[in-house]
Amino acid sequence: MSTSTLSRVWDSDLAWSFRHSKTALISSVLLVVLFGAAIFAPQLATQNPFNIAELELWNSELPPFWVEGGSRDFLLGTDVQARDVYSSILYGLRLSLIVGFASVILAAVIGISLGLLGGFVGGTVDAVIMRFADVLLSFPAILVALLVNGIARGILPPSQHQDAAIYVLILAIGLTNWVQYARTVRGSTMVERGKEYVQAARINGISGPGIMFSHIMPNVMGPVLVIATINLGMAVLTEATLSFLGVGMPATQPSLGTLIRIGNEYLFSGIWWVVIFPSIVLVVLVLSVNLLGDWLRDALNPKLR
Amino acid sequence: MTLLQVENLTVEFPSRRGTLTAIEDVCLTVAPGEILGMVGESGAGKSMTGAAIIGLIEPPGRIARGEIRLEGERIDNLDREAMRRVRGRRIGAIFQDPLTSLNPVLTVGEQLIETIQTHLKLSRSAARERAIDWLRRVGIPAPEKRVDTYPHQYSGGMRQRVVIALALCAEPRLIIADEPTTALDVSVQAQIIALLRKLCKETGASVILVTHDMGVIAETADRVAVMYAGRVIEVGTVADVLRAPRHPYTAGLMASIPRIGEKPDILPQIDGSMPRLNARPDGCAFNPRCPKRMDICTRLRPELTPDAHGDVACHLFSKEPAT
Amino acid sequence: MSPHSEAPLLEVSGLRKSFDLSKPFINRLIERSERQLVRAVDGVDFTIQRGQTLSLVGESGCGKSTVAKLIMGLTRPSGGSIRFEGTELADQSAGKPAPVRRRMQMIFQDPYASLNPRWRVARIIAEPMKSFGTHPDPQARRREVDRLLEFVGLGAADGDKFPHEFSGGQRQRISIARAISTKPEFLVCDEPTSALDVSVQAQILNLMRELQRELGLTYLFISHDLAVVNYISDWIGVMYLGRLVELAPAAQIFANPQHPYTRLLLDTVPDISMVNRDMDRPAGEVPNPITPPPGCHFHPRCAHADARCKAQMPDFIATATGHARCHAVQEGRLSPIAERTALRGVM
Numbered sequence: 001m002s003t004s005t006l007s008r009v010w011d012s013d014l015a016w017s018f019r020h021s022k023t024a025l026i027s028s029v030l031l032v033v034l035f036g037a038a039i040f041a042p043q044l045a046t047q048n049p050f051n052i053a054e055l056e057l058w059n060s061e062l063p064p065f066w067v068e069g070g071s072r073d074f075l076l077g078t079d080v081q082a083r084d085v086y087s088s089i090l091y092g093l094r095l096s097l098i099v100g101f102a103s104v105i106l107a108a109v110i111g112i113s114l115g116l117l118g119g120f121v122g123g124t125v126d127a128v129i130m131r132f133a134d135v136l137l138s139f140p141a142i143l144v145a146l147l148v149n150g151i152a153r154g155i156l157p158p159s160q161h162q163d164a165a166i167y168v169l170i171l172a173i174g175l176t177n178w179v180q181y182a183r184t185v186r187g188s189t190m191v192e193r194g195k196e197y198v199q200a201a202r203i204n205g206i207s208g209p210g211i212m213f214s215h216i217m218p219n220v221m222g223p224v225l226v227i228a229t230i231n232l233g234m235a236v237l238t239e240a241t242l243s244f245l246g247v248g249m250p251a252t253q254p255s256l257g258t259l260i261r262i263g264n265e266y267l268f269s270g271i272w273w274v275v276i277f278p279s280i281v282l283v284v285l286v287l288s289v290n291l292l293g294d295w296l297r298d299a300l301n302p303k304l305r
Numbered sequence: 306m307t308l309l310q311v312e313n314l315t316v317e318f319p320s321r322r323g324t325l326t327a328i329e330d331v332c333l334t335v336a337p338g339e340i341l342g343m344v345g346e347s348g349a350g351k352s353m354t355g356a357a358i359i360g361l362i363e364p365p366g367r368i369a370r371g372e373i374r375l376e377g378e379r380i381d382n383l384d385r386e387a388m389r390r391v392r393g394r395r396i397g398a399i400f401q402d403p404l405t406s407l408n409p410v411l412t413v414g415e416q417l418i419e420t421i422q423t424h425l426k427l428s429r430s431a432a433r434e435r436a437i438d439w440l441r442r443v444g445i446p447a448p449e450k451r452v453d454t455y456p457h458q459y460s461g462g463m464r465q466r467v468v469i470a471l472a473l474c475a476e477p478r479l480i481i482a483d484e485p486t487t488a489l490d491v492s493v494q495a496q497i498i499a500l501l502r503k504l505c506k507e508t509g510a511s512v513i514l515v516t517h518d519m520g521v522i523a524e525t526a527d528r529v530a531v532m533y534a535g536r537v538i539e540v541g542t543v544a545d546v547l548r549a550p551r552h553p554y555t556a557g558l559m560a561s562i563p564r565i566g567e568k569p570d571i572l573p574q575i576d577g578s579m580p581r582l583n584a585r586p587d588g589c590a591f592n593p594r595c596p597k598r599m600d601i602c603t604r605l606r607p608e609l610t611p612d613a614h615g616d617v618a619c620h621l622f623s624k625e626p627a628t
Numbered sequence: 629m630s631p632h633s634e635a636p637l638l639e640v641s642g643l644r645k646s647f648d649l650s651k652p653f654i655n656r657l658i659e660r661s662e663r664q665l666v667r668a669v670d671g672v673d674f675t676i677q678r679g680q681t682l683s684l685v686g687e688s689g690c691g692k693s694t695v696a697k698l699i700m701g702l703t704r705p706s707g708g709s710i711r712f713e714g715t716e717l718a719d720q721s722a723g724k725p726a727p728v729r730r731r732m733q734m735i736f737q738d739p740y741a742s743l744n745p746r747w748r749v750a751r752i753i754a755e756p757m758k759s760f761g762t763h764p765d766p767q768a769r770r771r772e773v774d775r776l777l778e779f780v781g782l783g784a785a786d787g788d789k790f791p792h793e794f795s796g797g798q799r800q801r802i803s804i805a806r807a808i809s810t811k812p813e814f815l816v817c818d819e820p821t822s823a824l825d826v827s828v829q830a831q832i833l834n835l836m837r838e839l840q841r842e843l844g845l846t847y848l849f850i851s852h853d854l855a856v857v858n859y860i861s862d863w864i865g866v867m868y869l870g871r872l873v874e875l876a877p878a879a880q881i882f883a884n885p886q887h888p889y890t891r892l893l894l895d896t897v898p899d900i901s902m903v904n905r906d907m908d909r910p911a912g913e914v915p916n917p918i919t920p921p922p923g924c925h926f927h928p929r930c931a932h933a934d935a936r937c938k939a940q941m942p943d944f945i946a947t948a949t950g951h952a953r954c955h956a957v958q959e960g961r962l963s964p965i966a967e968r969t970a971l972r973g974v975m
Contacts, residue, residue, distance in 0.1 A: 199697075199736065202701075202723060203700050205726055206759055462913045463913075490687035492896045494896070495897075561829070562826055563859040565855050565882055567858075569859075574831045
């Protein structure tokens with residue numbers, strides 16, 4: 001990227017709006033911290049909570065270091081299995097974000113493709129896609145995710161359940177969330193399809209797929225970016241919910257949701273730190289993503305500028 | 306006695322790249338009963354001038370300086386509620402798209418009666434009589450029946466007639482008509498223009514007719530103001546301005562319009578295009594495109610100066626050319 | 629229909645297009661409503677000789693833009709034939725067959741919608757050359773793009789910009805550069821200046837005339853502006869509710885209009901030569917095209933209509949000046965209108 005491109009990006013309306021929005025700045029700083037923590041989890045963690053060899057049982061149920069009885073070796077305390085809460089959160093965050101990003105990409109790819117196809121081809125193809133989307137939308141997302149999850153677990157042999165859990169989650173969440181992309185892309189595609197630049201391409205013998213991908217797709221991606229951002233928060237939450245319900249990540253590979261579920265079981269025995277800290281991280285993560293998505297939506301909407 | 310006097314009206318839009326001046330030092334007068342045409346290319350500021358007069362500039366735009374006087378009373382500094390009363394009662398508006406001016410869920414009669422009762426002290430039945438009368442005057446067939454129908458049951462031309470009735474029924478002194486015929490077909494356009502002209506002569510209302518169509522101006526207006534890059538550059542009677550334009554822009558514009566009955570090999574054209582808001586040149590805004598540019602034109606902005614044939618803002622016609 | 633004896637470049641005959649506006653089958657069954665067909669183009673015949681310009685004029689809904697789309701293959705005709713130098717195109721879709729379609733291009737009305745906002749100008753102009761394979765080498769293609777940009781009055785450096793960096797008139801020049809990039813012989817121009825400001829309109833019209841002279845182009849020009857049409861055309865066709873009602877040499881249409889609708893159009897068009905003309909003429913409006921009046925579609929607005937006009941569709945018959953679709957003209961019931969020409973003599 002040359003310096004002129006960089007300065008043009010810096011000077012663009014989007015960048016200007018970003019620099020002048022406190023919400024956008026704060027939430028992106030938080031997100032950079034959280035993403036950094038997730039990426040560098042192995043370096044930042046004080047122990048590997050998945051490695052049973054590292055766990056010493058006499059360190060279990062230690063409170064955070066500033067509470068009486070706490071230890072500076074375990075900043076946010078430990079759980080009943082002596083896992084360091086701080087390290088568990090880093091690894092859990094990592095898993096949550098992997099599931100979130102992967103399912104968003106899956107949903108976006110499915111949604112954009114189906115939306116483009118339905119909007120561009122129209123007729124029966126469009127009707128079939130959109131009716132299917134309507135049906136999917138009439139169930140609560142979590143129910144569909146549970147259903148996909150259940151089917152996948154039914155097909156796979158029990159020995160593979162633990163290893164396959166993450167892929168099953170991605171599939172379940174991705175398959176639930178594509179409808180929003182498809183609807184948005186379909187709507188924009190139908191608008192773009194009627195525009196004269198598309199007619200010009202047809203006159204010049206450009207094929208249907210050529211028009212769809214090289215002409216229309218770049219023009220319908222703006223709203224997709226907004227949906228994807230907001231959807232990341234949704235996906236992370238759905239993953240947490242599934243894991244909290246016990247059908248997500250297993251206790252040996254805990255995501256934030258799994259950590260919250262485990263912590264929840266001990267909340268009433270006074271071990272509050274196991275549930276509180278992962279919850280705070282989850283809330284901050286989802287809130288930042290959503291605020292950034294809201295800002296992006298407003299910034300890309302010329303009517304609100 | 307002038308009905309409307311606009312002096313040095315300047316509308317600015319603050320933006321992150323500095324303040325954009327949409328219209329600058331616009332001066333206009335409208336006499337009672339007169340139809341003043343405002344022409345110019347898109348972005349010249351003609352619609353903005355109309356919007357400023359009826360107090361409908363969308364924020365963050367604002368009137369930066371200047372005065373607007375209606376019957377001698379300043380209306381540019383009124384608060385929203387006072388301006389709302391002026392709008393409708395004393396100044397009516399007709400816009401390009403009749404559908405945006407009409408409420409789709411109310412019958413045409415309800416909208417007319419509401420407007421009449423807001424501004425005139427009349428009983429409901431008297432207001433209804435008057436509404437039907439207005440529909441008749443704007444040429445709606447069978448107004449007794451049509452009064453109870455909805456806007457979508459009217460054709461485009463009939464809808465614009467209803468909008469005219471709605472603008473005129475409170476008996477305002479001034480009508481701002483912004484491209485009232487642009488959305489209509491040619492054969493309907495002529496009818497609407499004729500109607501507007503006739504009704505204004507009858508009621509004595511003045512009209513500011515904003516349009517890009519010189520033909521409409523020629524056939525409708527008494528005087529015409531030509532705008533370019535946010536300023537009024539020439540004002541005069543329609544006959545003077547259209548037949549003997551003096552500002553080089555007006556002259557070029559008039560020459561570049563194809564006419565029925567003439568078929569030149571090449572149309573006279575003005576090269577280039579109107580500068581954008583943020584790129585107006587110093588001096589006269591037209592100087593980069595002007596075939597008669599002088600040194601002074603790049604330095605000093607010419608002011609609108611009156612003479613026997615109207616007002617023109619061009620150094621060619623300055624009485625005392627500055628050195 | 630034309631003084632030339634050679635074969636016309638474009639020959640359109642009996643062209644028809646109906647659009648189905650019916651509700652879905654289930655709704656029709658429940659509401660017991662009929663199928664609704666709109667005859668947007670209802671039997672249009674014309675030819676264009678090489679190097680000439682035929683304009684189609686008419687008000688909105690008359691079908692003139694649909695004719696343009698049918699010729700370019702953007703919609704399929706319901707009937708009739710479109711022959712380009714003898715090749716039948718009525719059953720071909722847009723862009724096919726490539727060797728013929730390369731020679732036909734189109735300029736659109738809206739310069740803001742006709743250029744892909746996400747593409748750079750050079751890519752936009754090069755697309756037809758790439759697709760039709762006229763300049764397979766990318767470097768040669770780029771050189772040709774630069775040449776075209778300069779040819780239409782822009783600079784070679786403009787190729788690297790995006791459409792939003794240009795004014796309406798400049799965008800229309802880009803659109804023209806794209807249209808002539810495959811060295812076409814025939815251009816369909818769908819209201820190419822109606823979205824432009826007056827002073828820019830003259831630039832574009834002059835450019836189009838210049839192109840015609842230099843490249844020997846043939847134009848089908850669609851417009852609602854009679855003055856523009858007068859400047860650009862050799863022949864003019866007047867359309868009303870899907871039918872061609874008059875077709876004649878341009879000078880004849882203005883000097884000696886035959887069809888009452890042509891006369892109405894000429895009388896109502898606002899004209900800068902007509903300062904404060906009295907225009908109080910009740911002329912009605914174009915009826916809804918879904919339910920056009922029977923017989924001659926124009927009869928409800930026509931002062932000369934009689935019982936035959938209400939019942940029977942007039943044929944497209946030869947007149948003193950060209951062709952017209954009018955019983956009154958055929959029966960000689962219409963007076964030649966000397967007063968119009970007299971009116972227009974001054975100024």
